[in-house]
Amino acid sequence: MKHKVATTINGHRHEHEVEPRLLLVHYIRDVVGLTGTHIGCDTSQCGACTILVDGKAIKSCTMFAVQSEGKSLTTIEGMAQDGKLHPLQQAFWDEHGLQCGYCTPGFIMAAAYLLSQNPNPTDDEIRQGLEGNLCRCTGYVNIVKSVRSAAATMGGAQAKPAAKSVAGRS
Amino acid sequence: MIPAAFEYARAASIDEAAKLLDKYGEDAKVLAGGHSLIPLMRLRLAQPSALVDINGIKGLDYIKVEGSKVHVGALTRHVEIQNSDAIKDKLPILAEVAGEVGDNQVRNMGTIGGVVAHADAAGDYPTIALILDADIVTNKRSIPAKDFFKDLFTTPLAANEIVTEVVFPVADGPHKYIKFRRRLFDWAIVGAAAQKMNGGWRIGLTNVGPTPVRAKAVEEALHKGAKPEEASQHASDGLNPSGDLRASPEYKKHLARVLTRRAIEQSA
Ligand SMILES: Cc1cc2nc3c(=O)[nH]c(=O)nc-3n(C[C@H](O)[C@H](O)[C@H](O)COP(=O)(O)OP(=O)(O)OC[C@H]3O[C@@H](n4cnc5c(N)ncnc54)[C@H](O)[C@@H]3O)c2cc1C
Ligand code: FES
Ligand code: FES
Numbered sequence: 001m002k003h004k005v006a007t008t009i010n011g012h013r014h015e016h017e018v019e020p021r022l023l024l025v026h027y028i029r030d031v032v033g034l035t036g037t038h039i040g041c042d043t044s045q046c047g048a049c050t051i052l053v054d055g056k057a058i059k060s061c062t063m064f065a066v067q068s069e070g071k072s073l074t075t076i077e078g079m080a081q082d083g084k085l086h087p088l089q090q091a092f093w094d095e096h097g098l099q100c101g102y103c104t105p106g107f108i109m110a111a112a113y114l115l116s117q118n119p120n121p122t123d124d125e126i127r128q129g130l131e132g133n134l135c136r137c138t139g140y141v142n143i144v145k146s147v148r149s150a151a152a153t154m155g156g157a158q159a160k161p162a163a164k165s166v167a168g169r170s
Numbered sequence: 171m172i173p174a175a176f177e178y179a180r181a182a183s184i185d186e187a188a189k190l191l192d193k194y195g196e197d198a199k200v201l202a203g204g205h206s207l208i209p210l211m212r213l214r215l216a217q218p219s220a221l222v223d224i225n226g227i228k229g230l231d232y233i234k235v236e237g238s239k240v241h242v243g244a245l246t247r248h249v250e251i252q253n254s255d256a257i258k259d260k261l262p263i264l265a266e267v268a269g270e271v272g273d274n275q276v277r278n279m280g281t282i283g284g285v286v287a288h289a290d291a292a293g294d295y296p297t298i299a300l301i302l303d304a305d306i307v308t309n310k311r312s313i314p315a316k317d318f319f320k321d322l323f324t325t326p327l328a329a330n331e332i333v334t335e336v337v338f339p340v341a342d343g344p345h346k347y348i349k350f351r352r353r354l355f356d357w358a359i360v361g362a363a364a365q366k367m368n369g370g371w372r373i374g375l376t377n378v379g380p381t382p383v384r385a386k387a388v389e390e391a392l393h394k395g396a397k398p399e400e401a402s403q404h405a406s407d408g409l410n411p412s413g414d415l416r417a418s419p420e421y422k423k424h425l426a427r428v429l430t431r432r433a434i435e436q437s438a
Contacts, residue, residue: 020178055279062208131354132273
């Protein structure tokens with residue numbers, strides 16, 4: 001039996017009928033059409049699928065879409081505001097925090113959560129905070145640098161996810 | 171990887187959850203944080219006919235200190251245990267352990283009730299529950315931890331039985347949990363816990379057998395005045411761990427001894 005799921009994703013309301021077994025990441029990518037959230041491992045290890053649910057970082061491959069009923073979701077597409085990159089996105093660009101970029105959306109969402117909890121993390125705290133995300137090509141040095149730099153730009157201000165903008169079908 | 175199809179229902183109360191479990195029958199399962207169940211379902215190692223989602227049950231996530239007991243509601247997430255001032259004050263080893271479970275994303279979802287009900291040999295809280303003589307409380311009864319972890323993934327829980335809370339004694343003395351793993355967020359290859367309580371030591375081991383182990387021989391040796399390095403030699407007494415991709419049985423026994431010594435020495 002299908003179930004209704006109504007959520008707010010990056011400030012937009014979405015409502016669909018879905019099978020209970022549909023994973024949230026598949027819902028976001030295939031039903032809503034936001035493909036910035038990646039699937040890296042499908043075994044809950046790599047963090048590529050990380051998004052924010054009610055402000056908390058979670059692995060969207062380890063949650064069913066039906067569980068997001070009534071919740072507010074932020075994906076990588078919700079980070080830039082009015083065509084201006086979020087400080088984390090800008091910092092990953094400036095500090096070469098990515099090579100192929102496959103892991104990057106997950107890292108940025110996990111980092112946004114980290115900075116919302118701890119606006120001025122030490123390098124150790126950044127590494128701890130990103131322990132659930134794997135990168136297979138950049139190595140972690142530039143990723144840590146990027147998060148440190150974004151924290152400085154944000155001046156300790158909280159990472160505020162978007163309330164509007166973003167493409168996506170509903 | 172796509173799980174097999176299942177029926178899904180949200181429960182608003184424990185009673186409703188129990189009724190739904192009855193209705194769907196033996197192959198139905200509770201869905202809490204989903205961080206053990208969903209990975210298994212994706213691999214189709216678990217194919218429940220129905221999931222009863224208990225995440226909407228109000229008042230099942232709490233941390234309450236009452237007299238000499240600390241009550242932790244089944245739906246309490248790892249992150250809440252990790253950051254709770256009450257836990258840091260009255261049961262600091264549990265906050266330490268919670269901070270070592272998985273990663274931020276896992277800790278934002280996973281629950282203490284899920285860890286104990288799942289009874290994975292590498293689960294971290296069961297070791298603490300065992301050595302502290304915690305009680306696992308369900309909608310039907312209260313079960314002492316020593317009778318709860320019966321075998322690998324095996325507990326006395328009936329199909330329609332729901333864990334509602336875990337009750338620990340206050341334990342605010344020196345303690346340490348050491349987890350040996352190759353990646354930060356991984357499960358323990360072996361874990362060792364040391365807690366000083368009522369003048370004596372409680373020593374426990376994670377992932378050296380199908381269930382958590384209380385290292386009584388180490389406790390007794392310490393009681394008789396042995397130094398940590400001598401006492402910890404007994405940590406592998408009677409152990410018969412199975413080997414896996416990450417460690418041979420011999421290596422696990424070695425880790426049990428070494429980590430036990432470190433846990434005692436580093437207890438603070
Ligand atoms: C990448 C990763 C790393 C991890 N690392 C660790 C680790 O280092 N240490 C560790 O201990 N765990 C680890 N975990 C597991 C995590 O802690 C899980 O959250 C936990 O094992 C299960 O809790 P849950 O709330 O997610 O339960 P679920 O996955 O929802 O449920 C697990 C089982 O318990 C049953 N169940 C759940 N709640 C109840 C209840 N209240 N009453 C009756 N039955 C119930 C379910 O039916 C199911 O059979 C890791 C998980 C991942 C994905
Ligand atoms: S795809 Fe979700 S953790 Fe790797
Ligand atoms: S940039 Fe390629 S996996 Fe991280």
